[in-house]
Amino acid sequence: MTHLEKAKELRARTDVHFNCCQSVLVTFAQEMGLTEEQAFDLGASFGSGMRCGSVCGALTAALMVLGMTHYPPEEVDSFRRKFLEDHGEINCAALLKKSHEAGIPRKVHCDGLVFEVVQALD
Template sequence: MSRSQNVIANFNNGLNCCQCVLLAFSEELGLDKKAAIKIALGFGGGMCHGEVCGAVTGAVMVLSLKYGNSILDDIESKEKVYEMVREFKEKFTEINDSIICRDLLGIDLIKKENRIMAREKGLFKKCPKFVEDSIDVLETML
């Protein structure tokens, strides 16, 4: 099963966008799968408020794990990650016109009734595309 197929299966089985993206790369980055799922949970649905898309925040986590600093004065690694995050954001935005969940889905998820409406209208069916786009962009960058 390809990475994209696996991600879609994970999404369809209840993981959110951020969880799917981080989990797709967790093993090769040395992050326990259960830990990845827990770490990424609160970032789904644009941090539960329709803000930055979970697929984007998952990608930022992947870039940070791959290239981030683990010692305090490693400014070079820190700057590398910041630049890669900017590059990722630009590429994702070129594909999807935004990195903001409410813009991508076309609904404000802050209100409970809107979240219910989004589920009823099937708006979350758009999410696997954003997850796949994130993974595709990451694979070109890693």
């Protein structure tokens, strides 16, 4: 199973909710030396922008994955800058507001960001 297929499987589950951060972290758990359960627990408080509309959970998870897989700081900064350039925001509340104004449902918006981040990490 590819990383993208894994992320799509997690986001489609209805028995357990995987927030955006958890969806990315669980997808890359093995590469980080974590179990899926550890990755799920690690990301629990980072959904909905750290539970307060702050930095997007998918982006937060991506930076965690890059850190745990020993990417150089300048490449991590480049990843964050590209996300900002692509979306004009990094904060969950602002990203959700823009998608709402564009008529994009929250789940569709968040799934899209998760899948985009997973593909970029690949």
